[in-house]
Amino acid sequence: MTDEKLDQILKQALAPEIEDREIKVRRKVRKGKMRIWNKMGKAAAAAAVIIIGIGTLGYFNPVLAAKIPLIGRIFEKIGDDVTYSGDYTDKGNVLTNEDLAGTLDTQEYSASNQGITLTASEVYCDGYSIFLTVNIKEEAGEFTHIPKHYTDMYGESGKMAAGFYIGGTWSAGGISSEQLMNTFEGEVIDDQTFVGMLKMNFAEKFEGSGELSLNITGLGYDDERMLDAEEISASHWVDGSWNIRIPFEVNKADVRTVEVGETQGDITLHDVVVSPYQVVVHTSTPGRQRELTDDRREKLLSKDPDMTDAEMFEILGWSYEPCQTIVFNQDGEALYSDMEMPGFAGFAVQGKELSALHIFIFDNLEDWDKMREEGMSSSAADRAVIAKEINL
Numbered sequence: 001m002t003d004e005k006l007d008q009i010l011k012q013a014l015a016p017e018i019e020d021r022e023i024k025v026r027r028k029v030r031k032g033k034m035r036i037w038n039k040m041g042k043a044a045a046a047a048a049v050i051i052i053g054i055g056t057l058g059y060f061n062p063v064l065a066a067k068i069p070l071i072g073r074i075f076e077k078i079g080d081d082v083t084y085s086g087d088y089t090d091k092g093n094v095l096t097n098e099d100l101a102g103t104l105d106t107q108e109y110s111a112s113n114q115g116i117t118l119t120a121s122e123v124y125c126d127g128y129s130i131f132l133t134v135n136i137k138e139e140a141g142e143f144t145h146i147p148k149h150y151t152d153m154y155g156e157s158g159k160m161a162a163g164f165y166i167g168g169t170w171s172a173g174g175i176s177s178e179q180l181m182n183t184f185e186g187e188v189i190d191d192q193t194f195v196g197m198l199k200m201n202f203a204e205k206f207e208g209s210g211e212l213s214l215n216i217t218g219l220g221y222d223d224e225r226m227l228d229a230e231e232i233s234a235s236h237w238v239d240g241s242w243n244i245r246i247p248f249e250v251n252k253a254d255v256r257t258v259e260v261g262e263t264q265g266d267i268t269l270h271d272v273v274v275s276p277y278q279v280v281v282h283t284s285t286p287g288r289q290r291e292l293t294d295d296r297r298e299k300l301l302s303k304d305p306d307m308t309d310a311e312m313f314e315i316l317g318w319s320y321e322p323c324q325t326i327v328f329n330q331d332g333e334a335l336y337s338d339m340e341m342p343g344f345a346g347f348a349v350q351g352k353e354l355s356a357l358h359i360f361i362f363d364n365l366e367d368w369d370k371m372r373e374e375g376m377s378s379s380a381a382d383r384a385v386i387a388k389e390i391n392l
Helices: 003-014 042-056 062-066 074-078 294-303 309-316 365-374 379-383
Strands: 110-113 116-125 129-138 148-150 160-172 184-190 193-201 209-221 236-249 256-264 267-274 278-284 287-289 318-320 324-329 336-341 344-348 356-362 386-391
Touching: 074 116, 074 129, 074 184, 074 193, 110 236, 116 209, 116 236, 129 184, 129 209, 160 193, 160 236, 256 386, 267 356, 267 386, 278 324, 278 356, 294 309, 324 336, 324 344, 324 365, 356 365, 356 379, 365 379
Parallel strands: none
Antiparallel strands: 110 116, 116 129, 129 193, 148 160, 160 184, 160 209, 184 193, 209 236, 256 267, 267 278, 278 344, 287 318, 324 356, 336 344, 356 386
């Protein structure tokens, strides 16, 4: 069964019985944070286009770009502006180098299909996530029209990055394949060149070394010229096959785990991991497989008569008790919340000083949102299921 067929089944057969945010399904994920136009009024978005357009005049110089080797140095190029920003110079391992003439020292970590070449540049792993930098080259590309999105908590720093959608699966160290749930985030160099970073999260701590298997089935990007369109997400999308095998090794430097083991109500805060670029909060809440009722079975089979029970259960997924996490440092600065899923909440450090963490976990989304808007002094703090201070 194709991803598109699963997506169609979800939209036509089950909605609105099960909310979209509750359904776990293996399909292309187009991250909402890249849809900056949907969060702005049209006037504000138009202003953003002007800003982005002015910004592009400074670096879209193909003659100048050709003189600056990028592959092997992408962490350095994009490290200040991506969500998981920081200095990766002494942390990442170089996979591919490029000389002044643009010649690569190896083709082992490159893949080409549909006129697009993807080259893996560097890789870093802290045992909880893999951070991979890539160079994407398309001769017929129109990358200069990719819009940017803010990469900090409230856009106050003005730091922005461009995004490139990705579809497919990844696996590492013998772990079963996972759907790619993130995007390449980085910088447009010229119409044909994009450099970015992809972050993939382990469900459990990974030790030692391994091989990352990246099986990409689609690539795409937004177009700022489609500002008035109802849906601009991945307006430039290409299906294809880009398969790369990448060696990696866990770098334990400056990575620490603080065991907590506190349970309040239905939520358990197991531990907190602090690495140079992210804070990971591990929790658990009760969950159960959604029931395959006769009505649901009938609806699913009406769309695909060959669907098995296993595929039906995968579409239905699991239902978990609510759990929303927010983290502040010792100065009351909120850490950028990038992703939260059952058991895992990830936050970007973004160069902030961390000597203590204040962790608040809610079972009510409105309370979580109120604290996110008002900060650590919000009255919503009193309604947190778990409120924990951790000294580092």
